[in-house]
Amino acid sequence: MRAAVLSEQPGALVIEDLSIDSPGPGEVLIETVGAGLCHSDLHFMEGLFRTTLPIVMGHESAGIVEAVGDGVDYVQPGDHVVACLSIFCGQCPQCLSGHPNRCANPKATSRPKGAPPRLTRADGTPVDQMARLGGFAEQMLVHQNGLVKVIEEMPLDKACLIGCGITTGFGAVVRTAGVEVGSTVCVIGAGGIGLSAIQGARIAGANKVIVVDVSSSKLETAGQLGGTHFVNASETDDVVGAVREISDGGVDYSFEAIGRSQTVRQAFDMLAVGGTATVIGMVPSKDGKAVCGAISPALSAARGVSTITPRR
Numbered sequence: 001m002r003a004a005v006l007s008e009q010p011g012a013l014v015i016e017d018l019s020i021d022s023p024g025p026g027e028v029l030i031e032t033v034g035a036g037l038c039h040s041d042l043h044f045m046e047g048l049f050r051t052t053l054p055i056v057m058g059h060e061s062a063g064i065v066e067a068v069g070d071g072v073d074y075v076q077p078g079d080h081v082v083a084c085l086s087i088f089c090g091q092c093p094q095c096l097s098g099h100p101n102r103c104a105n106p107k108a109t110s111r112p113k114g115a116p117p118r119l120t121r122a123d124g125t126p127v128d129q130m131a132r133l134g135g136f137a138e139q140m141l142v143h144q145n146g147l148v149k150v151i152e153e154m155p156l157d158k159a160c161l162i163g164c165g166i167t168t169g170f171g172a173v174v175r176t177a178g179v180e181v182g183s184t185v186c187v188i189g190a191g192g193i194g195l196s197a198i199q200g201a202r203i204a205g206a207n208k209v210i211v212v213d214v215s216s217s218k219l220e221t222a223g224q225l226g227g228t229h230f231v232n233a234s235e236t237d238d239v240v241g242a243v244r245e246i247s248d249g250g251v252d253y254s255f256e257a258i259g260r261s262q263t264v265r266q267a268f269d270m271l272a273v274g275g276t277a278t279v280i281g282m283v284p285s286k287d288g289k290a291v292c293g294a295i296s297p298a299l300s301a302a303r304g305v306s307t308i309t310p311r312r
């Protein structure tokens with residue numbers, strides 16, 4: 001099957017023909033129908049976060065189940081599924097305390113050491129999978145605990161976005177920060193994550209939803225999805241001042257959805273007294289080298305979006 005492979009960092013994706021193994025115990029083979037491009041894929045391609053190579057990128061994909069391995073009871077061939085990067089074991093303290101998105105036992109849902117790799121090149125070289133999914137490929141071989149069934153009527157080229165972007169942005173607003181009705185919110189960055197956060201803020205009943213971006217077309221889209229006030233960061237040197245003016249002194253909740261230290265700083269500086277900043281973006285370390293040694297820890301750390309309420 002064909003897949004988009006990253007072989008060096010920084011590097012571009014190259015389409016290669018790879019072999020994919022049959023599903024082992026607990027595993028599911030999926031025909032990929034839709035895939036989204038999340039900026040986290042780009043961070044790895046740019047070399048800002050390190051990973052094992054070669055690797056099939058993509059972690060936001062949906063498709064149709066082709067075959068299942070022993071012990072798979074959640075799905076069967078023909079089911080429509082979204083692949084999720086929060087693959088949970090269901091047994092570790094995090095899973096048992098209601099936080100399967102923070103599962104601390106990836107071994108339980110990976111192939112054991114010494115087992116044949118899921119993906120290989122023609123010469124037998126093992127090829128890794130981004131977030132243990134490898135969604136930029138004609139087929140995915142993943143653990144059943146990384147799948148969510150969806151109804152057949154749902155178009156899979158849109159359903160795939162639930163796998164990362166929508167869940168991350170919406171969840172940061174509604175679950176991590178817990179935005180309340182009537183509050184004032186600012187979302188910095190109106191890409192896939194930010195637009196989902198904006199929709200979360202609208203659904204949570206925020207009064208003002210201030211959106212900051214450098215692109216006027218992104219700000220326009222943000223207006224269609226729930227943004228109420230807009231700051232074009234390419235037209236002002238004082239983003240914080242502009243947001244403070246619109247919000248009469250600061251926002252109750254800010255969300256950084258870009259992954260830059262400069263905009264993380266803005267997220268804190270624009271808070272009202274008692275406000276909460278939530279950093280969703282993956283911010284590379286200062287020297288641009290590895291923050292985490294492998295993809296799964298990097299992503300699970302990122303998914304535990306940090307919320308900090310400064311004392312004033």
Ligand SMILES: NC(=O)c1ccc[n+]([C@@H]2O[C@H](COP(=O)([O-])OP(=O)(O)OC[C@H]3O[C@@H](n4cnc5c(N)ncnc54)[C@H](O)[C@@H]3O)[C@@H](O)[C@H]2O)c1
Pocket residue numbers: 037038039040041043164165168188189190191192193194212213214215218233257258259263279280281282283299302303304305
């Ligand atoms: N925490 C998680 O689990 C998680 C999940 C997915 C993505 N992420 C991270 O979230 C971040 C955003 O991802 P995305 O896919 O939405 O990216 P994206 O590229 O789609 O969107 C980024 C947006 O930021 C805007 N932007 C860039 N520089 C700016 C600046 N200085 N000021 C204002 N706006 C600016 C861009 O115009 C763009 O609209 C990335 O760091 C990504 O890795 C985190």
Ligand SMILES: [Zn+2]
Pocket residue numbers: 038039040041059060164165
């Ligand atoms: Zn993502």
Ligand SMILES: [Zn+2]
Pocket residue numbers: 088089090091092093094095096100102103104105
């Ligand atoms: Zn677990």
